[in-house]
Amino acid sequence: MNDMSWRITLADVVLDERERAAVDEVLRDRWLSMGPVTERFEAEFAKYLRGGQAVAVTNGTAALHLAAVALGIGPGDEVICPTLTFVATAAAMLHAGATVRFADSTSLDDFSIDPDEIERLVTPRTKAVVVVHYGGFPVDMDAVRAAAARHGLLVLEDAAHALGSELDGQSCGLLGDAGCFSFFPNKNMTTAEGGMVVFREEEPAAKARRLRSHGMTSLTWDRHRGHATGYDVVDLGFNYRLDELRAAIGIVQVSRLDELTQVRTRLANRYREKLAESPFTIPSFGDRGRSAHHLASVITASLQQREAARARLREQRIQTSVHYPPIHRFSHYRAGSAELPTAEAIADRVVTLPLHPMLTDGDVDEVCNALLTE
Numbered sequence: 117m118n119d120m121s122w123r124i125t126l127a128d129v130v131l132d133e134r135e136r137a138a139v140d141e142v143l144r145d146r147w148l149s150m151g152p153v154t155e156r157f158e159a160e161f162a163k164y165l166r167g168g169q170a171v172a173v174t175n176g177t178a179a180l181h182l183a184a185v186a187l188g189i190g191p192g193d194e195v196i197c198p199t200l201t202f203v204a205t206a207a208a209m210l211h212a213g214a215t216v217r218f219a220d221s222t223s224l225d226d227f228s229i230d231p232d233e234i235e236r237l238v239t240p241r242t243k244a245v246v247v248v249h250y251g252g253f254p255v256d257m258d259a260v261r262a263a264a265a266r267h268g269l270l271v272l273e274d275a276a277h278a279l280g281s282e283l284d285g286q287s288c289g290l291l292g293d294a295g296c297f298s299f300f301p302n303k304n305m306t307t308a309e310g311g312m313v314v315f316r317e318e319e320p321a322a323k324a325r326r327l328r329s330h331g332m333t334s335l336t337w338d339r340h341r342g343h344a345t346g347y348d349v350v351d352l353g354f355n356y357r358l359d360e361l362r363a364a365i366g367i368v369q370v371s372r373l374d375e376l377t378q379v380r381t382r383l384a385n386r387y388r389e390k391l392a393e394s395p396f397t398i399p400s401f402g403d404r405g406r407s408a409h410h411l412a413s414v415i416t417a418s419l420q421q422r423e424a425a426r427a428r429l430r431e432q433r434i435q436t437s438v439h440y441p442p443i444h445r446f447s448h449y450r451a452g453s454a455e456l457p458t459a460e461a462i463a464d465r466v467v468t469l470p471l472h473p474m475l476t477d478g479d480v481d482e483v484c485n486a487l488l489t490e
C-alpha cells in the first residue's frame with residue numbers, strides 16, 4: 117500500500133492472493149502460534165540459504181538478541197559494532213548485557229565496517245564482532261574472519277539487508293557464527309513483523325530454540341501432539357516465538373525471493389547506468405560477491421548537495437532516506453564515543469533512492485531525471 121503523499125516510495129511490499137490463501141489456511145486449521153507451519157518456514161529458509169539451522173523469531177532485533185545470548189555474549193563482554201547501521205544492531209548487544217565499541221566504515225566507496233577497526237578496538241574483554249552487509253553488499257569477510265581468528269572473537273552477521281547476498285558462493289548469514297534476518301515490511305521479503313537466526317552449528321541453534329520459548333525443554337505444540345507431557349526450564353529465556361500466520365506468509369515470500377532479487381538487481385544496474393556520468397557516485401562496496409540490492413545508495417559531493425537533491429526529489433513526491441545517522445551520534449549512545457570520520461562523512465553525503473520490486477524502469481528514470489535537473 118502506497119502512502120498517498122508519495123508518488124514513488126522508498127520501499128514497497130509484493131503480496132497477492134498466494135499470501136492471503138496461506139493465511140486463510142492457517143486460520144481454518146486453527147493452530148495459530150509456533151507449530152508445523154513455522155517448522156516448514158524454517159526448513160524452506162535454510163534451503164534457500166543452502167545450509168544452516170534456521171530459528172524463526174518475532175523480529176530482526178529479537179534475532180540479534182537471541183543470537184548474542186545463544187552464543188554466550190553477556191555482561192563483561194565487549195562487542196565491536198559498526199556505527200553506520202540501524203540502532204537495533206547495537207541495542208541488541210546492550211540487551212544481552214555487553215558493552216558496545218563502535219567501529220568506523222571503510223570508505224565513501226565501501227560503507228561496511230573497516231576490518232582494521234577490529235585491531236584498533238579489540239581489548240582482552242572483546243568477545244565478538246558484528247558485521248552488517250550494508251545495502252546487501254557483502255562485507256570483506258576474509259579480513260574480518262582473519263582479525264576475529266587472531267583474537268578469538270565470535271563473528272555475528274546482521275544480515276537484515278542481505279537475504280539473497282552471497283560471497284564466494286556462500287549465502288550471507290552463514291559466513292560467521294550466527295546470521296540474523298528481519299522480515300519487516302521494508303526488507304527484501306516480509307512477514308509483517310518477523311525474523312530469523314541461522315547457525316552453522318547445531319548446538320547454539322538448539323540453545324536458541326530453547327531460549328526463544330522461555331528456556332523450556334518442550335513446546336506447547338509437542339504437548340498438543342502428545343510428544344511430551346511436561347517440561348523443565350533450563351535457561352533464562354524469552355518469548356520470541358513467531359506465529360503460524362506470519363510463517364505462512366514467509367513460506368510464500370521465500371518462494372518469491374529469486375524473482376524479487378532479480379528485479380532489484382535490474383533496477384540497481386539501471387541506476388548505475390543512468391548516473392554514470394553525473395555528480396552522483398554509486399559506491400562499488402568493494403565489488404565482492406553478489407548483492408541482494410536492499411538499498412540504492414548514492415554519494416553526493418557535500419551535505420548541501422545532498423540536501424538540495426533530497427528537496428528536489430521531495431518536490432516531485434519521490435521519497436528518499438538517509439541510511440544511517442551513525443549510532444555513536446545518538447543521545448543515548450554518545451557518551452564516551454570518539455569521532456568516526458568516515459561514517460560521519462557518509463551520513464552527511466549519502467542519499468538512499470527508491471528501490472523495490474514494484475518499481476518500473478520508467479520510475480528509475482524519473483528519479484534520475486529529478487536528481488540530475490538542478
Ligand SMILES: *Cc1c(COP(=O)(O)O)cnc(C)c1O
Nearest residue numbers: 175176177202204276298299300
Ligand atoms: C531492519 C533492521 C534490523 C531490525 O529488524 P526488525 O525486524 O525491525 O527488528 C536490524 N538491523 C538492520 C541492519 C536492519 O536493517
